[in-house]
Amino acid sequence: MTSPASSSEVKYLIESSEGNTFDVSGAALRQSNTFNAMFLNIGADGPIPFTDYNEATLKKVFEYCEHSVNEENYSGPKHQDDLSKWDLNFFNEMDQKMFIDVINASNFLDIERLTSYCCERIARMLRGKNTQEMIKVITLPTAEELEAKQKVEEKKAAAAKKVAEKAAETAEKTETLEELPVQQLVQTTRNKLTRKYLSFSNE
Amino acid sequence: MEPIFPILKLPKNVIVHVLEGIDFTQLLIFSLISLKTKQLVTSLGIEARDVDIGINRKISINVHSTKSYSSLNFYDELSDQNELSLVDINIPVAATFEYLYTRIQSPTPLLSFNNWLNHIRTIFSYTKPLNVYFREGCERFEVQSLKNALGNINTLFLTGLPDDSSRKILKNFNAPSELFLYRNPFEDTCHIQQILISNCEILRFVDEYSLDDMLLINSEKVKFYRSATQKQFNQFLKHWIRGSNPRLRRMSLLITGLVDGEVYLKGIRCMRMSKAAKREIRRKHNLSDFLHMIQIKRKDGTAAVVASEKSDDMHYVRFIVLH
Known part of the structure; x- marks a missing residue:
């Protein structure tokens, strides 16, 4: 079921790379600037194809969006220490592959808050490091x-x-x-x- | 275990987002990893406002942007403090990075001092001449090599140096825009007068000076740290009225010997200034409200203000030429 997002109750069908579909609330989807630019005003006939990303990744990304629906408007990246327990759990339970997939999907969907938090987590890995330590972190060959x-x-x-x-x-x-x-x-x-x-x- | 993360495999805009979240020093370190990381940092378009070079027992490069700063130190290995081993700055060397209270030692990369400078100039789009501060201990470094690496400079600051070193530095770095000279290193007065007559924009001179020295100065802004006598300043003003020091725009100095009365304006035609005119000059030149001001005019019609503030037995004087 898909329709223009006039209310937060509206659900949209999302299609993943496997061809599977699942639904996401309009309120969650509207955190994606890509979605806003492509479908918000014209609506979508049938599932919205985000077929460059697998179901697990998309579900993870929209899990974050659903959670942050009721949070106040995004106002720049938070310091890691200011992240909520839920946010920390969200990031900590991902393995590296999933984390990379989530960053890429969040970047494509242009979800500002999630992308910023992901980037902040990566930036933390670089802080306080010298060149050799950074080379190890970014797995650049010596x-x-x-x-x-x-x-x-x-x-x-x-x-x-x-x-x-x-x-x-x-x-x-x-x-x-x-x-x-x-x-x-x-x-x-x-x-x-x-x-x-x-x-x-x-x- | 250190976290591992293939940052460079992410889309470029994500990498840029990550880099925007790390401080100036870490950016500098990141830029040194590879050609790609150098290009990424350069693409951020961060421009350095000033790059200062401090040279004493070690060499420091201090990079200031509008938001932050970073400091790199070279040749600061701990050695016998009494021993000043000579250093060839053309030999590749590693840097130590300092930011706020953090000190990061990085054994790689090894670059010559010249290449370190080039790297910083590239990533922070800095093309202006550098500000160079020579202090005690800089004799470890050969002046000609420094000149080759630093090129033309903006500010030249010399303090606490043996006369021989000062002379070599003044000879090699002979056209700075701003010169701070703590001590006259020359025995012969004509040599220091050659320095004073050079047309650097700003001159700060801490040593003794004569009326002749004052009259030879060809800078726009001058600050003398030692005091002049009332008579010396009075004679300077009379020469200025007759046409000396045509480039001078602003001079500050101390006048002593006020116990005999204030005679530094003796024989000079002074004009009173309106409150509004005084207020405007205070605002424009950032002067205190307590300064006493009078206006004088030279023969060609150019006006100047002598602003003074009395403190014990001396006057702190600002001489400001009005356009």
Whole structure:
């Protein structure tokens, strides 16, 4: 059931990447500036497709929106210490993959409050760190790791080059053989065997 | 265990949002991680208002923005305080970062002092000349190398230095907009007069000065920290009326010897000023309400105000040329 959001009682159907649908209140959805820009005034026929995000992520994002429906208007990011117990639980129960998915979805849906809180949590990971510690946090490879990676890539490239050369050589031989008439092919093989035999005899 | 988070895999606007939530010093550190992080911090468009370089036993780069500041220190390894080992600033070095009460030591990256400066100039879009403060201990650093790294400078501040060091610095950094000179390092008066006659905009001079020194000054704003006699200032005013110091806009100094009466305006035609005119000058030049003011005029018609405030046996005088 979908209809223009004139009251907070209105429910909208949301479609996830799996093709599943679930409903979200209009009041919760209106925290999404993307939704406001796309559907608020014109309404939606059928489920609203947010199909870049899976059901679990979208449900998590709208769980936050439903919870913050009754909170006062957003006025900039809060300090981590000012977050409510509910907010802290909300963030703490997510694993990293879910957290990243939630940030991406919240960013796409342009939910200012949730995006800001997520960004504040990430900013906390950087505070008080020196460059090496930051590199570890943001999982950037170190110089040694980059060097090792480069060596592996060079080895791989060299191996690939060898394989390519061999393939080209084989292709060339095959081509040559294919071009020869059968009798000539038999003669060529005989000559090769004779040369081999002679080389053995000389030893 | 430290948290791990692949920040750079997030959309750019989210990364920018994260960076907007961290302080100036952490931004600076973040910018040093890779070319990508440098570009991200640069894209925030934070502009430094001033970049000051402090040089004593160590070198500090102090970056001020409109909202915050950050301080980076180099060569501040603890060594024997009596020993001043020479330092080559072209050799790559690590920095220590300071912000409020936090001190962050970062063993990487290692950059030459010149490259540290270039990095800061790039990420904080700073193209103006630097303010450089030389203090005791700066002899560790070779002046020519410093000149090569710092280029032309805005403010040159010299205090507590051996004369030899001051002379070298004044020779190499010869055209600052603002000069603070604590002590005259020259034996020959003609050398200090060459400094006074240079056309820096602001001159602050803490050592003794003569009437000749005053008359040679070619700066717009001058502050003398030592006192002049009433006679010396009186003669200066008479020379100014006849046309000396044409660039001078403002000068402040102390006058002593008031026990014999106030004679520093003797022989000078003074004009009374209206209350409104005095109020306007106080507002414009941020002067106290207790200053006594009179107006004088030079022969070409240019007017000036002599504002003074008496304290014990001396006058604190501001000489302000009106446009």
